[in-house]
Amino acid sequence: MENSREKSRRHVEKRRAFLINFAFFALIITLVYIFLKYLFWPVFPFLVAFAFAMAFQRPVNFIQKKAKRIGRGFPSLVLVLVVLFIALGLIVLLGATIFSQLRSFVTYLDERFSSLPQLIESLKTYLGSALGFLPDSIEPAVLGSINRFLDNLSAGTGGGIDWSFLSGPLQVTFNAAKQVPSAVLAVVVSCVCCVFITIDYPRIRRFIYRQIPPEKREVFSRTKRTVLFSFGKVAKAYLLILCITFLELLIGFKILSAIGVLNGSYIIILALVIAIVDIIPVLGTGTVLIPWALYSFIVGNTGLGIGLAIIYALITVIRQYIEPKLVSVQLGLPPFVTLIAMFFGLQLFGFIGLFLMPMLIMLIKMLSDNGTIHLWRTERDEKAYAASQTKTTDPPAESTAPPGTAAGDGE
Numbered sequence: 001m002e003n004s005r006e007k008s009r010r011h012v013e014k015r016r017a018f019l020i021n022f023a024f025f026a027l028i029i030t031l032v033y034i035f036l037k038y039l040f041w042p043v044f045p046f047l048v049a050f051a052f053a054m055a056f057q058r059p060v061n062f063i064q065k066k067a068k069r070i071g072r073g074f075p076s077l078v079l080v081l082v083v084l085f086i087a088l089g090l091i092v093l094l095g096a097t098i099f100s101q102l103r104s105f106v107t108y109l110d111e112r113f114s115s116l117p118q119l120i121e122s123l124k125t126y127l128g129s130a131l132g133f134l135p136d137s138i139e140p141a142v143l144g145s146i147n148r149f150l151d152n153l154s155a156g157t158g159g160g161i162d163w164s165f166l167s168g169p170l171q172v173t174f175n176a177a178k179q180v181p182s183a184v185l186a187v188v189v190s191c192v193c194c195v196f197i198t199i200d201y202p203r204i205r206r207f208i209y210r211q212i213p214p215e216k217r218e219v220f221s222r223t224k225r226t227v228l229f230s231f232g233k234v235a236k237a238y239l240l241i242l243c244i245t246f247l248e249l250l251i252g253f254k255i256l257s258a259i260g261v262l263n264g265s266y267i268i269i270l271a272l273v274i275a276i277v278d279i280i281p282v283l284g285t286g287t288v289l290i291p292w293a294l295y296s297f298i299v300g301n302t303g304l305g306i307g308l309a310i311i312y313a314l315i316t317v318i319r320q321y322i323e324p325k326l327v328s329v330q331l332g333l334p335p336f337v338t339l340i341a342m343f344f345g346l347q348l349f350g351f352i353g354l355f356l357m358p359m360l361i362m363l364i365k366m367l368s369d370n371g372t373i374h375l376w377r378t379e380r381d382e383k384a385y386a387a388s389q390t391k392t393t394d395p396p397a398e399s400t401a402p403p404g405t406a407a408g409d410g411e
Helices: 002-055 057-066 073-114 116-130 139-155 163-167 170-178 180-199 201-210 214-258 267-279 286-298 302-326 335-369 379-393
Strands: none
Touching: 002 057, 002 180, 002 335, 057 073, 073 180, 073 267, 116 139, 116 286, 180 201, 214 267, 214 302, 214 335, 267 286, 286 302
């Protein structure tokens, strides 16, 4: 009777613990959703300011130790101004070139989409010759279906596809220009906040630590170090990979422009866009280069198609060689998990969710791997369980007493 009551009590406690944990995680998920959906962009300047203030602590502390009379205010202001002037200088130097090439690239896209009917006719001719190996009884039906689909695509009616959004490609630039005043205000606010946070960072740090229970402070510090170190190292590695990919694309496009198969008036902006696409999870340079190469073959620009294929092959080989060496901290997610995170991030939070959701899932995985949180069983749990089972099943140690002597006998 007593055993049944004890089992019932344990069962009730397990259910209560499950409900409490479920409510806790549901609250956390709700708060994260509200923050990413409604508060991320308003607080983004302050997050950037806090991140730079953390990065400035070592040089500020070094200067303060060397010149104690200066204090923290002057070096904090100087560091923020130096970073701001460097960023503005890069924007001024690259802005004119990028804007000029972007205008040429938009003109190129306008020409390509205006010649869409000619492209589709070329595609029909190419497919008609490529499918000539089919039997005579099947070839007319297949070509008829393909031609009807391409005709509907050209008319903009098949499958609900509407190409009218391409009629004004400069609309995107105009919409971005309307955000310039808000962006300038955000930069000013972020710079001012960065100065004040850098000055008062030790006081802010002590305040945050006072709000954490003493028994949790070590876990908090270890988690912060792990997250900052891991994300910092991965960010540096992928930034280097982005620069390498950009240079590879730029050199390849320069060669293609030199031999006369590619217009060289927009190769910088093109290399930059493809390099950024390459760094997005799941995507890669093939997302742009492969369709572009196929398009070049279809319209008869065989030289450009071969050149793009060679560039893609070289980038892929080099990427497979350098990425494992640079990204030594393996935080990667399975491709299907990354794809699911990107899809739900895009649906829930828009374009920014495409990047934030995989990072959030990666952070959860990292905290679970180092034992800070326990949302699922990890390899460490399996090893601990196997070790405990081994200890419970080990036979008692044999006696080392001489033969004929009892193990418990004295001398």
